Amino acid sequence: GGTGSDDFAGGALDQINWSASYGSSSTEFSQGSGHLYFRTKSAPDGYEERILQWGKNSMPYGQDWTASVTVNLPNFTLSTDTIEDPNGGGILRAATEFGLQVMNQDDPNDYAWVSLYYGRNSNTTTFRQFGSAFSKDDARTFSNQNTTTTQADLRTRWDSSSRTLYLEANPGSGWIEVSSHNLGSDSSSWGMGDSSSFVIRIMGMSGRIQEISFNDEVWFDDFSVTGPSSNKPVLLAEPYHHFVKAGDSATM
Secondary structure, X not given: OOOEEEOOOOOOOOOOOEEXXXXXXXXXEEEEOOEEXXXXXXXXXXXEEEEEEEOOOOEEOOOOEEEEEEEEOOOOOOOOOOEEOOOOOOEEXXXXXXXXXXXXXXXXXXXXXEEEEEEEOOOOOEEEEEEEEEEEOOEXXXXXXXXXXXXXXXXXXXXXXXXXXXXXXXXXXXOEEEEEEEOOOHHHOOOOOOOOEXXXXXXXXXXXXXXXXXXHOOEEXXXXXXXXXXXXXXXXXXXXXXXXXXXXXXXX
16 A cells, blocks of 8 residues: 655655646645645636645555645635636635545546635635535535634545545544545445555645735645555564464564
8 A cells, every 4th residue: 555654844845755746837836844835826716726646556445544634724814806606606705725635546536535724705704614525426515614723634534344434634622524425335436346446635725816825834744644554563673483382472
């Protein structure tokens, strides 16, 4: 599996850890000062998204694993400008969303994410929430929980025995479930089996005319993927030859 971690401590993004960065040309990730920063190069005219894909292989469907990351999304000033939704949804206001995404490696239309969201619901009020999205064949459903936090740990957790994907957040007071999805049920099945695998990605979005600069201090940190392949035994001393009866234990 693709277990590993990145604390973004170096001066440049590790190209071995991260295999691809793609999305709107108006957005970018940049590593520095111990964080992975997000910014827009110009004011978005809709949803401007950037994806960064974990490159150390995919994670198995048939084994448990967990991916997590810290997100910092401060109370910077949100634009009061509005635009018309091109899909006929009415007036759109400034919004930002940053999170952790998991995708069916065999079908990019099957994906889910958990995020920290900060947006404006009027010219004078803003709101924050933990959000999650779940897509089957690109048909999405959403869940959310209100929060006041500006920094949180986010994680996606796969329980292979129950075939359940958990999307969770920790604002500092403990983990909460934003949503969970049984990929073994007909209504939410991604058609995966024991030979299938998941891709892990970081996502950043600035939408509805909201610009973000590096000075706004929007960043990711302490990314980690853990699973069975990371649970390797550690030798405490140089091993020596001895016999052990069945059922007994030995200290190496």
